[in-house]
Amino acid sequence: MFKFDHLAIQTDDIENTVRWYKDFFHCEENWKLTEFSDLTLQRLPSITKLVELQTGNFKIHIFDINSDNCVVPATAVQYQHFCIEISEINQLEELKTCWLNLYESGLYKFKRHEKATDIVTDKDGISSFYCYDINGLEFEVMYKPQPKKT
Ligand SMILES: [Fe+2]
Structure with missing residues (x-):
């Protein structure tokens, strides 16, 4: 393992x-x-x-x-996205608000000017949104409902 x-x-x-x-x-x-x-x-x-x-x-x-001396060009895609699972569904809204507050705070220089996406829920009940760090690396923040105990 x-x-x-x-x-x-x-x-x-x-x-x-x-x-x-x-x-x-x-x-x-x-x-x-x-x-x-x-x-x-x-x-x-x-x-x-x-x-x-x-x-x-x-x-x-x-x-x-x-x-100027970058081994991998700054514009190269390093990965498509990296996903973080959260344990409570309300943390999705909290983290999205946190992302927007940091984006709008003026404290950071973001390389990409795309805001965090809407929170979407797929047919399996998995909810997520996507956002970029200041370097333009994409993250997914995801909530997966736990199966009900029988
Ligand atoms: Fe994903």
Whole structure:
């Protein structure tokens, strides 16, 4: 068996990104790193800082990358979306409101100017909405009703 440990996100705006993940996903900061192995420097030549954040038992690594010296072009799609499951249906509305408040606060520079979507429910009763982080990475926030106990 295995478990997913962390998701790594590269950004040319690390301070803003760390703050947004703390404000939106309630992440805590575990540690920071400013010295890297030869392998890391070979893979990511412009890295100068890495911050590990954690929410629940899931970790997110945020590292800086100079957009002039980017291994992966800043415009490349890194993944289509990453889904977070929430345990209470009312958290969908709460998180969507939180996203909109952060978007409209003026504290963040968002690379994409598309607001969080409406909350939709599919025929199986799964409700979700989609939103972007400040770098333009897409997240789904999803609520799945638990089967009734018999
Ligand atoms: Fe999905």
